[in-house]
Amino acid sequence: MEQRVSLITLGVSDVPASRAFYERLGWTVAMDVQETVFFRIGGSVLTLWGRDKLAEDSGVSDNGGWGGITLAHNVRSREEVDAIIERANQAGATITREPAETFYGGYAGVFTDPDGHAWEVAHNPGFTLEDDGSLRLPEG
Amino acid sequence: MEQRVSLITLGVSDVPASRAFYERLGWTVAMDVQETVFFRIGGSVLTLWGRDKLAEDSGVSDNGGWGGITLAHNVRSREEVDAIIERANQAGATITREPAETFYGGYAGVFTDPDGHAWEVAHNPGFTLEDDGSLRLPEG
Numbered sequence: 135m136e137q138r139v140s141l142i143t144l145g146v147s148d149v150p151a152s153r154a155f156y157e158r159l160g161w162t163v164a165m166d167v168q169e170t171v172f173f174r175i176g177g178s179v180l181t182l183w184g185r186d187k188l189a190e191d192s193g194v195s196d197n198g199g200w201g202g203i204t205l206a207h208n209v210r211s212r213e214e215v216d217a218i219i220e221r222a223n224q225a226g227a228t229i230t231r232e233p234a235e236t237f238y239g240g241y242a243g244v245f246t247d248p249d250g251h252a253w254e255v256a257h258n259p260g261f262t263l264e265d266d267g268s269l270r271l272p273e274g
Numbered sequence: 275m276e277q278r279v280s281l282i283t284l285g286v287s288d289v290p291a292s293r294a295f296y297e298r299l300g301w302t303v304a305m306d307v308q309e310t311v312f313f314r315i316g317g318s319v320l321t322l323w324g325r326d327k328l329a330e331d332s333g334v335s336d337n338g339g340w341g342g343i344t345l346a347h348n349v350r351s352r353e354e355v356d357a358i359i360e361r362a363n364q365a366g367a368t369i370t371r372e373p374a375e376t377f378y379g380g381y382a383g384v385f386t387d388p389d390g391h392a393w394e395v396a397h398n399p400g401f402t403l404e405d406d407g408s409l410r411l412p413e414g
Binding site (some may be wrong): 144 | 275276277278279280281282283284285286299300301302304305308312313314315316317318319320325328329331332333334335336337338339340341342343344345346347348358361362364370371378384386389390391392394395396401404406407408409411412413
């Protein structure tokens with residue numbers, strides 16, 4: 135199995151409402167078909183789809199709430215962390231952690247989207263963010 | 275907010291056991307520091323970290339179980355879907371959906387890792403998989 139994630143699908147309760155939330159963050163939809171919304175994220179895709187359908191399609195039961203996955207959006211400065219957390223707040227997110235110093239020497243805040251999916255917005259000086267937005271770990 | 279996911283962090287109950295599972299799938303660790311394991315996935319990173327720590331760090335409460343996110347790993351043929359699902363089974367995954375035709379004209383199966391994180395392994399002839407593993411949507 136090669137090392138890649140082609141799509142990240144977020145199960146949501148209301149696809150158009152979730153789409154509108156991500157658009158308020160500044161994102162642009164690439165496709166919207168069959169009640170499924172696709173956003174390009176680098177060489178991968180973030181998808182919004184009904185959470186009930188996703189649970190059934192995945193063959194899993196759903197306890198509701200957060201399920202042990204957090205997405206991180208790294209940026210190039212502390213000021214960008216503050217600006218994005220503020221924009222998310224205005225877009226209707228819940229700020230679950232105000233921007234602050236992190237244990238790894240960075241600066242980050244966390245918001246959850248309208249369905250409780252968690253996004254850390256982080257400036258990590260140890261991880262280089264390339265011009266194309268890809269992340270480079272220290273070794274590589 | 276630009277469109278990217280820099281890291282996908284999977285909260286797990288036993289980091290070394292989860293690391294060993296992904297290694298049995300054929301993955302190679304890039305970094306293992308402070309009970310945190312990092313795998314390169316294209317221009318992003320998949321991280322394994324203690325689920326309790328991740329919940330606290332994300333400022334969320336944890337109901338346990340699946341939480342509305344499924345990851346997809348797209349491949350170039352139906353045979354690859356079968357092979358990866360079989361390898362995951364041998365590695366200790368739970369096969370939650372045996373490989374079969376999908377509603378979108380593809381072929382896919384789903385497994386969950388030892389912590390219940392869901393991976394769809396899919397051949398979708400409508401989405402081009404580039405040589406570098408990145409996914410190209412029909413429009414672009």
